[in-house]
Amino acid sequence: MTNLVPIRDLVDKVSTWNPAQSNSISTFKYIDLGTLDQSSKEITGAFDVLTKDAPSRARQLVKSGDILVSTVRPNLNGVAVVPEELDGATASTGFCVLRPTSAIDGSYLFHWVRSPEFVTDMTRKATGQSYPAVSDKIIKESRIPLPKLSDQQRISETLGEVAMLRAKRREAITLLGEFTQSIFHDMFGDLAANAKGWDDSLSLGDVADVNSGITKGRKVSGTLRPIPYMAVLNVQDKNLDLTTVKEIEATEDEIQRYRLLKDDLLLTEGGDPDKLGRGTLWQNELPEAIHQNHIFRVRLHPSSKVEPNFLNWLIASERGRRYFLRSAKQTTGIASINATQLRQFPLVIPPLALQNEFAVRLGKIKTHESTQRAHLAELDALFASLQQRAFRGGLWDDRGN
Structure with a gap:
């Protein structure tokens, strides 16, 4: 050692x-x-x-x-x-x-x-x-x-090479996101001003159910069972982070009430002002899950002429950002919205065919992004393994010290 x-x-x-x-x-x-x-x-x-x-x-x-x-x-x-x-x-x-x-x-x-x-x-x-x-x-x-200086340098080079590969993967993921943003703007223009004059007579509450989730620490009676739930840390901007998924004890009635279904839009109720409107679509990433009360679940009506992916990007757009900053309650750098404000979100609804075309193009980009994220996960695991070995003597020969 x-x-x-x-x-x-x-x-x-x-x-x-x-x-x-x-x-x-x-x-x-x-x-x-x-x-x-x-x-x-x-x-x-x-x-x-x-x-x-x-x-x-x-x-x-x-x-x-x-x-x-x-x-x-x-x-x-x-x-x-x-x-x-x-x-x-x-x-x-x-x-x-x-x-x-x-x-x-x-x-x-x-x-x-x-x-x-x-x-x-x-x-x-x-x-x-x-x-x-x-x-x-x-x-x-x-x-x-x-260890001796030459071994320190060798360890640094090894870790540095993997770190550089990780950085390139992250950069590729960022570029894919920027490419999608460019496609969204090209297809729909300036939605903050509704430059193309599409239907803007409806609010989110007219086309979707907006509900908060289960409350931790609530008083409850009856038979309980553990179930995964989505918390604020899981809901990122157009992406789910399932690195840490917590469970909560809930009744069957609660599970049915808060159960997530495919294409439910999950939105955080608060955080940094520039992150208002942060959310992503649920795509049945887990066999079953519910959501915490700090997460809103937006479920489109079957009759709505709004495509879920378009809605996700609309709410996260400049139009959404302006609305939330204007409507949110802000204290000491933290901003929050409530269900009423979310239901009043002013929609712009382009032709459904155009929304569907965006969803198809987005799906192709997400396929590439998933590949990049899988490669990044492999590199993260490799980097963690090398770090552990490096600082426990596994990457050098102690006999020379």
């Missing part, structure tokens, strides 16, 4: 400054917690700030190659490497900045702070219920397996 070394012994000190006390008024690049993309593990939104307007957390002077680790909500693993174009930028004190010394390969350290072992350890040590966080000290106390 290789040595376990605290991170603090492998990193240099980082300089700080107070922009607000600068003698001149100028701008600087600022990296705050919101500029990190937790999926890609990259800094995507650094922005210019005037020194006189500097946030109180703008203190840490970073260099290219520094590793930023968010101290807030460590379970989300907000980490990134400072790129060359942000050399000399200022980072929030909400980050622990790790500046690797010559004793450790920077990429190897970056892979460690992305590893399940590190994330689990930091999550366990976080304090605070509504705003869990760890200190810089706790992060730097993390003990990293330290």
